[in-house]
Amino acid sequence: xxxxxxxxxxxxxxxxxxxxxxxxxxxxxxxxxxxxxxxxxxxxxxxxxxxxxxxxxxxxxxxxxxxxxxxxxxxxxxxxxxxxxxxxxxxxxxxxxxxxxxxxxxxxxxxxxxxxxxxxxxxxxxxxxxxxxxxxxxxxxxxxxxxxxxxxxxxxxxxxxxxxxxxxxxxxxxxxxxxxxxxxxxxxxxxxxxxxxxxxxxxxxxxxxxxxxxxxxxxxxxxxxxxxxxxxxxxxxxxxxxxxxxxxxxxxxxxxxxxxxxxxxxxxxxxxxxxxxxxxxxxxxxxxxxxxxxxxxxxxxxxxxxxxxxxxxxxxxxxxxxxxxxxx
Amino acid sequence: xxxxxxxxxxxxxxxxxxxxxxxxxxxxxxxxxxxxxxxxxxxxxxxxxxxxxxxxxxxxxxxxxxxxxxxxxxxxxxxxxxxxxxxxxxxxxxxxxxxxxxxxxxxxxxxxxxxxxxxxxxxxxxxxxxxxxxxxxxxxxxxxxxxxxxxxxxxxxxxxxxxxxxxxxxxxxxxxxxxxxxxxxxxxxxxxxxxxxxxxxxxxxxxxxxxxxxxxxxxxxxxxxxxxxxxxxxxxxxxxxxxxxxxxxxxxxxxxxxxxxxxxxxxxxxxxxxxxxxxxxxxxxxxxxxxxxxxxxxxxxxxxxxxxxxxxxxxxxxxxxxxxxxxxxxxxxxxxxxxxxxxxxxxxxxxxxxxxxxxxxxxxxxxxxxxxxxxxxxxxxxxxxxxxxxxxxxxxxxxxxxxxxxxxxxxxxxxxxxxxxxxxxxxxxxxxxxxxxxxxxxxxxxxxxxxxxxxxxxxxxxxxxxxxxxxxxxxxxxxxxxxxxxxxxxxxxxxxxxxxxx
Numbered sequence: 001x002x003x004x005x006x007x008x009x010x011x012x013x014x015x016x017x018x019x020x021x022x023x024x025x026x027x028x029x030x031x032x033x034x035x036x037x038x039x040x041x042x043x044x045x046x047x048x049x050x051x052x053x054x055x056x057x058x059x060x061x062x063x064x065x066x067x068x069x070x071x072x073x074x075x076x077x078x079x080x081x082x083x084x085x086x087x088x089x090x091x092x093x094x095x096x097x098x099x100x101x102x103x104x105x106x107x108x109x110x111x112x113x114x115x116x117x118x119x120x121x122x123x124x125x126x127x128x129x130x131x132x133x134x135x136x137x138x139x140x141x142x143x144x145x146x147x148x149x150x151x152x153x154x155x156x157x158x159x160x161x162x163x164x165x166x167x168x169x170x171x172x173x174x175x176x177x178x179x180x181x182x183x184x185x186x187x188x189x190x191x192x193x194x195x196x197x198x199x200x201x202x203x204x205x206x207x208x209x210x211x212x213x214x215x216x217x218x219x220x221x222x223x224x225x226x227x228x229x230x231x232x233x234x235x236x237x238x239x240x241x242x243x244x245x246x247x248x249x250x251x252x253x254x255x256x257x258x259x260x261x262x263x264x265x266x267x268x269x270x271x272x273x274x275x276x277x278x279x280x281x282x283x284x285x286x287x288x289x290x291x292x293x294x295x296x297x298x299x300x301x302x303x304x305x306x307x308x309x310x311x312x313x314x315x316x317x318x319x320x321x322x323x324x325x326x327x328x
Numbered sequence: 329x330x331x332x333x334x335x336x337x338x339x340x341x342x343x344x345x346x347x348x349x350x351x352x353x354x355x356x357x358x359x360x361x362x363x364x365x366x367x368x369x370x371x372x373x374x375x376x377x378x379x380x381x382x383x384x385x386x387x388x389x390x391x392x393x394x395x396x397x398x399x400x401x402x403x404x405x406x407x408x409x410x411x412x413x414x415x416x417x418x419x420x421x422x423x424x425x426x427x428x429x430x431x432x433x434x435x436x437x438x439x440x441x442x443x444x445x446x447x448x449x450x451x452x453x454x455x456x457x458x459x460x461x462x463x464x465x466x467x468x469x470x471x472x473x474x475x476x477x478x479x480x481x482x483x484x485x486x487x488x489x490x491x492x493x494x495x496x497x498x499x500x501x502x503x504x505x506x507x508x509x510x511x512x513x514x515x516x517x518x519x520x521x522x523x524x525x526x527x528x529x530x531x532x533x534x535x536x537x538x539x540x541x542x543x544x545x546x547x548x549x550x551x552x553x554x555x556x557x558x559x560x561x562x563x564x565x566x567x568x569x570x571x572x573x574x575x576x577x578x579x580x581x582x583x584x585x586x587x588x589x590x591x592x593x594x595x596x597x598x599x600x601x602x603x604x605x606x607x608x609x610x611x612x613x614x615x616x617x618x619x620x621x622x623x624x625x626x627x628x629x630x631x632x633x634x635x636x637x638x639x640x641x642x643x644x645x646x647x648x649x650x651x652x653x654x655x656x657x658x659x660x661x662x663x664x665x666x667x668x669x670x671x672x673x674x675x676x677x678x679x680x681x682x683x684x685x686x687x688x689x690x691x692x693x694x695x696x697x698x699x700x701x702x703x704x705x706x707x708x709x710x711x712x713x714x715x716x717x718x719x720x721x722x723x724x725x726x727x728x729x730x731x732x733x734x735x736x737x738x739x740x741x742x743x744x745x746x747x748x749x750x751x752x753x754x755x756x757x758x759x760x761x762x763x764x765x766x767x768x769x770x771x772x773x774x775x776x777x778x779x780x781x782x783x784x785x786x787x788x789x790x791x792x793x794x795x796x797x798x799x800x801x802x803x804x805x806x807x808x809x810x811x812x813x814x815x816x817x818x819x820x821x822x823x824x825x826x827x828x829x830x
Contacts, residue, residue, distance in 0.1 A: 193700075195693020202686055205675035212634070212672050213686045213740065214658030272677050 023266045027281040034285060038292035045295055052174055058287040059180035060235045060242065062280060065258045066187040067231030069279045070224045072262055073191070074204045075271025076131025078228040080120060081258065082251030083142035085236015088112040090146050092237050093154045093161075093246035102160040109237045110230065116142060117229015124225055125218040131225075139255065146248040154246045165241025176238050183231060188276040190227075200224060205272030260311045261286050266318070286310070334359050334526060335413075335495050340389030342375055347729055349375045350386075351550045355528075357495065362517065362527040364537040364558070367547035368570055368763075373530050376547070377497050380528075381415035382407045393495065405435075412494035416484045416501060422472050429455040429468035432487055458486050462516055478509035485516055489525075496520065497528045502536065514540055534563045535820075548572050567788070579792025580768055582775075586612045586795065589646075590779050591662075591748050596640030598630025599623070600803040604640070608748065613770060613780045615790040618800030619823055624783045625667075626803070628750050632657045632664050644747070658687065663741035667753035667783075669730070673737040676726040680718055681707040683725050683736050687744045710739040714769065731762020738769060742778075749773060752783045767793050787820060799823050 038045040064081050071078045088109055096105045116138070123134040156162055168174050191197035203210045203217045211217045240246040263269070264285060265278030286307055293303045337355040341348075350372045357363050367373050378384040380391065382404040391398045393411050407413040422431045429451040430437070438454070440447040455468035462482065472480065481501055488496050498517075502510045517527055517540060529541060537544050538558060546553040546569040553569045587610030596604045601623035608614050616624040630637040633651040642649055644660055651657050654664065666672035674683050685692060685703045692699045707721035714735040718728055725733055734754060741749060751770075755763045770780055770793065784790050790797055791814050799806045799822040806822040809815070 193697045195689040195698050198682065198686075198689055198693070198698060201678060202675050202682065202689075205677045206671075208672050209675050210686065212654050212664060212666055214655045214744075215686065215689065216655055272675070 024275065024277050024281065027265065027278060027285065031281060031285050031288065034288050034292070038288065038295070041292070042295040045292060048172070050291070050295075052168065052172065052177075054284075054287050054291045055177045056174040056242070057291075058283050059174065059177040060238050061258055061261065061287070062180045062283050063183050063238070064232050064235040065262055065279050065283055066184050066276065067228035068258050068262050069265075069267065069274055069276060070187060070191065070200060071131065071228045072267050072269075073200050073271060073274045074131075074221055074224050075207075075269075076124060076221070076224075077259065077269075078120065078135045078225065078232070079132065079255050079259070080116070080135040080139040080142055081228065081232035082236070082255045083139045083146065084113065084116040084229055084232035085239065086146040086246075086248060086250045086252070087116065087142050087149070087236075088233035089236045089240035089246040089250060090149050090154060090248060093156055093240055094150065096156065096158045096161060097154060102158050102164075105158070105161065109233055113230040113233020114226055115229075116233065117226040120229060121222040121225035125221040143248075143252060146250075150246075150248060152248075156241060156244050156246070161241045162244060165238055165244070176242065179234075179238070183234070184276060184280065187227070187231075191276060196220065196223065201272060257286070257307075258283075260307065264311055264314050333357060334394055336390075336392040337376075337380065338390045338392075340376065340379060340391070341387045342379060342384065343387055345727060347550075349550050350379070352389075353547070353550070353552050355545060355552070357526045357528060359526055360521050360524045361542040362521060362529055362540055364529045364531060364541035364544040365547060366531055366534070366537060366544060366566065366570060367553075371547040371570070372550040373547055374499060375550075377415060377499055377528070377530060380497060381413065383415075408488075408491055408493070412492055413497075414488035414491065414493040414495070415497040415499065416481070416488065417499050422480060422483065424473035425471065427469045427471055428466060428475075428483060431472050431483060432458065432468075432490055434487075454490070458490050461489065462486065462519065476509070478513060481513060482516060485520070489520070489523075493525055495526045495528065497530070499530045501529075502531070502533070510536075534566055537566070538563070546570055579789075580764065580771060581793060582771055584611055584771070584774050586610065587777070590644070592643040593627075593631060594641045594643065596627060596630055596637060596642070598635050598637040598640075599626035601626040601630065601800075602803045604805060606798055606805070606808075608779050608781060610779055611774045611777050612795045613774060613782055613793055615794035615797030616781060616783045616800060617785070617787070617790045617797050617819065617823060619785055621802075622800035622823065623803035624800045625752060627800075628664070628752065628781060628783055632662060632750065634664075658744060658746075661745070661747035663687075663744060663746035663749045665734075665737050665741065665749065665751040665754055667756055669733055669737060669757070674725050674733060677724065679722045680711070680716070680725050680728070680736055681721040684710060684721075684740050685743070687740045706743060710743070714739050715765065729762070731758040731765065734758055734762070734766060735769070738766070742773065746778060748779050748781065750781045750783070753785070754782065755784075755786075755789065787816060791816060791819070 035045075044050055064085065068078055068081060091112060092105050092108050095108055096102070120134055120138055123129045123138070124131050156165070164175050169178060191200060199210070199215055199220045203215060203220050207217050236251065239250055261282035262274070262279050263282070265274070265280070265282030267274035267278065289306060289310060290303050293306060333356040335355070335357045337353065340350055340353045342350040353372065353376055355363075355365075355376070365373050365376070375384060379386045382402050386400055391400075393413060396411070398407065398411055398413070402410075404415070423434070429448075432455050433451055438447040438450040439445065440450070452468045459466060459468075462485075464482070472483065475483065485496070501513060517529075520527060529536075531537060541558050543555060544558055544561065544566065545555045546566060548570060549572070553572070556566075589607050590610050592607040594605050600621065604623070604627050606614075616627065618624045626635060629635040630640075631642060631651065633653045633656055642651060644662075649660055651660060651662070657664065670676060675686070681703055684707050688706065689698075692702055704721060710716070711718060711721060716728070716732050716735045716739070718732060725736060728736070738751075738754075754770075755766055758766065770782075773780060782790070782794060795811050796809070797819075798808050799819055801823055809819060
C-alpha cells in the first residue's frame with residue numbers, strides 16, 4: 001500500500017473537506033492575486049470594457065469546457081471539440097447566409113453539435129474505443145470535413161447573430177456570458193443534483209464496480225459525449241458570431257487550451273474527480289493571464305510559453321502537496 | 329540441523345489505519361527447517377512476510393539474520409543480495425516474453441568484451457547447471473510464457489537459489505497448483521532443505537503443514553498464538569488456535585425453515601463450466617465450492633450476465649428469464665457481491681453514502697433533483713443496522729477496513745430488496761471478527777427470505793455456513809452434499825479429484 005493513500009486516510013474528515021475546498025479556494029486566491037498584479041501594472045486592466053472583454057472570451061471557452069468537464073470526470077478526454085465547433089459554425093453560417101431565419105440557425109447548431117457528439121458517443125460506448133483515440137480520429141475527420149464544406153471564410157450577415165456574438169445586455173454584460181452562465185449552471189446542476197451526475201462520478205471512479213452495481217455505464221458515457229458535442233457546437237458557433245465570420249480553420253491548434261484550463265481546475269486525468277467551479281476558475285485564470293500579457297504588449301508566442309508554464313507549475317504544486325513524492 | 333536460530337524476528341508491530349496488523353510478533357527459524365506459518369485471512373501472515381522481505385516498513389521491532397540486524401529500511405533487492413533473504417509471492421512475477429535464462433539472471437546479466445555485450449553462452453551454462461540441481465531439463469532459451477504455473481514457481485525457486493538464498497519465504501505457493509504439481513514442488517522444497525535453506529511456508533491448508541513442515545507457527549488477529557512441533561500436534565488443535573474459539577461459534581448457523589424453489593438453472597454452460605444444473609430455495613445458503621478454475625465463478629458470472637453463456641436456461645420464480653447484463657440481473661432481483669471488493673465492489677475514491685446508494689440512483693433520481701434526504705437516510709440506517717464502523721456517511725470508502733468495506737457492498741444490495749444474493753468469496757481479506765459479523769448478516773438475510781449463493785474456495789467456511797453445497801471440479805459438478813452429511817475429507821477429495829486428472 002503506497003504511503004500516500006495511508007496518509008490521506010489518516011486525516012480526519014474536517015481536514016479533508018478543507019483540503020477539498022482548498023483547491024477551489026487556492027485557485028480563487030491565485031486569480032485574485034493575478035488580477036491585482038495586472039491592475040497595478042496597467043490602469044486599463046480594471047476598466048469595465050476590459051473586464052467584459054475577458055469575460056467574453058472566457059465565456060465561449062467555458063461553454064465547451066463544461067462539456068469537457070463531464071467527459072473528463074468520466075475519465076475520457078474529448079479533443080475533437082474545436083473541430084466540431086468549426087463544422088457547426090461553417091454549416092450554420094452558410095445556412096444563415098442562404099436566407100434562413102436566425103432561430104432556424106440556432107436549431108441547426110443544436111442538431112449539428114448533438115450529431116457529431118453522437119458519432120463520438122457511439123464510437124466510445126458501443127465500439128469501446130478509448131475516448132482520446134476516438135476523438136483524435138474524429139478531430140481530424142471533422143476538421144477535414146470543415147475544409148471540404150468551404151475552403152474559405154464565410155461572413156456572418158444576420159444582424160441577430162452578430163448581436164448575439166458581440167452585443168451586450170444593457171450595454172454591459174455580453175450576451176455570450178449570459179449564455180455561458182446558463183450552460184454552466186445546467187451542467188453544474190446535472191453533475192451535482194441528478195442521478196446522471198452521480199453516475200458520472202461513480203463510473204469515472206470505477207467503471208467496473210459501477211457496471212456490476214447495475215449502472216448502465218455505456219449510457220452514461222454516451223450522454224456525456226452528446227453533451228460534450230453539443231457544448232462544442234454552441235461555442236464554435238458563438239465564436240463565429242463574435243468574430244463575424246466562420247472559418248474552416250477556426251480553433252485549429254488550440255485544442256489543448258480548454259483541456260489545460262480544465263486540468264488547471266483540478267480534474268484528475270484518471271477520472272472520478274473534478275468540479276465545475278474548478279473548471280470556471282481554470283478558464284478565468286488562463287484568460288486573465290493572456291489578457292494581462294496582451295496589455296503589457298507581450299507577444300503571442302511568449303503568451304503560449306507562459307500558459308504552458310502556469311499549467312505545469314499548478315500541477316507540480318498539486319503533486320508536491322499530495323505527498324506523492326514522499327518515499328514509503 | 330543446528331539448534332541455534334539463524335533468523336530472529338522480535339517484537340514486530342505494524343499498524344494500518346484502523347487495524348493493528350501485527351502486534352509484537354516474534355518468529356525464529358533454524359537452518360534447514362520448514363517452518364509453516366498458518367492463520368486465517370487477515371491474521372497477519374502476509375503482512376509479517378512483507379515486512380520480512382522489505383516490502384513493508386515495520387513500526388517497531390527487530391529482524392536479525394545470522395546475528396546481523398537488518399536495518400528496517402533495507403529494500404527487497406538488498407535483502408536478497410546482502411542477506412540471502414528471498415520471498416516468492418502468491419502472484420508470481422516474471423517476464424513472460426523472455427527466456428528462462430534471462431529470467432534467472434534478471435538484473436545481473438553476465439556481460440563480456442569492451443562493448444559489454446550480453447554473454448549468452450555464460451547464461452546458458454549457468455542456467456543449465458542450476459536446473460540440473462533440481463533435475464530439470466529445459467532449453468534455457470525457452471520462453472517463460474510456455475511454462476506451466478508450477479514450472480514458473482520452480483523457476484522462482486531457482487532464481488532464489490542462484491542468489492545463494494538462506495531463508496526463503498513462500499506465500500501460499502500451492503494455491504494455483506494441482507495435486508501432481510504440488511507433489512513436485514514439495515520434492516524441490518525437500519532438496520532445498522537438504523542444502524541448508526530455511527523455508528518459511530505460509531499456508532492455510534493444514535494438510536500441507538503436516539506433509540511438509542517441521543514446526544508450525546499459528547497467527548491470529550495480528551498476534552502469534554503459538555509455535556508447535558508438527559509431530560506433537562493435531563489438526564483439531566491447530567484449527568482451534570487459528571480461530572481462537574470452537575468452530576460452532578465461528579459459524580453462527582441457525583436452523584431456519586427453507587421455502588420453495590426460487591431459482592433453477594438448467595444445463596448452463598459458461599466459460600469452463602459445462603452443463604451446470606441446480607436449484608435454489610427460499611431462505612437457504614447454498615454453497616458452490618471448488619478450487620481455482622473449477623467453474624464455480626464462471627457459473628455465477630454466467631447467471632448474472634457478466635459473462636456470455638453458451639447454453640442453458642435460467643428459471644426465476646417458475647419463469648424462464650434471459651439475463652444478459654448485471655443491469656438485467658438487478659431488475660430481476662439478483663444481486664452480486666464480487667470477490668474483488670476494491671476493483672469490482674466499490675468506487676474507492678467516493679463516499680460511503682455514494683457507494684451505498686449506487687444501486688438506487690435511478691429510483692432516487694426520479695424527478696428533477698436527486699433525493700439527497702433519502703440518500704442520507706438510507707446511509708444512516710444501514711451504517712446502524714450493519715454496524716459499519718465509520719466516522720461518518722461522507723467518509724471515503726477507501727479509508728474503511730476490509731470488513732466494513734464489505735458491509736457497504738452487502739448493504740448496497742440489500743437496499744434493492746433482492747430475491748437472490750450471490751456472494752463470491754465474501755470474507756476475503758476480512759479479519760476474523762468482521763467475518764463472523766458477515767456470517768451473521770447472511771443468516772439475517774435468510775431469515776428475511778433472501779436466498780444466498782456463496783462461492784468460496786475456503787472449505788471451513790463453506791462447511792460452517794451453508795445449508796447445502798455443490799462441489800465443482802474441472803468445470804463440472806462433482807457432487808452435492810446436504811448439511812447433515814458434510815464430511816470435510818470427502819468434500820476435499822471430490823474437489824481435488826478433478827484437478828488430478830487435468
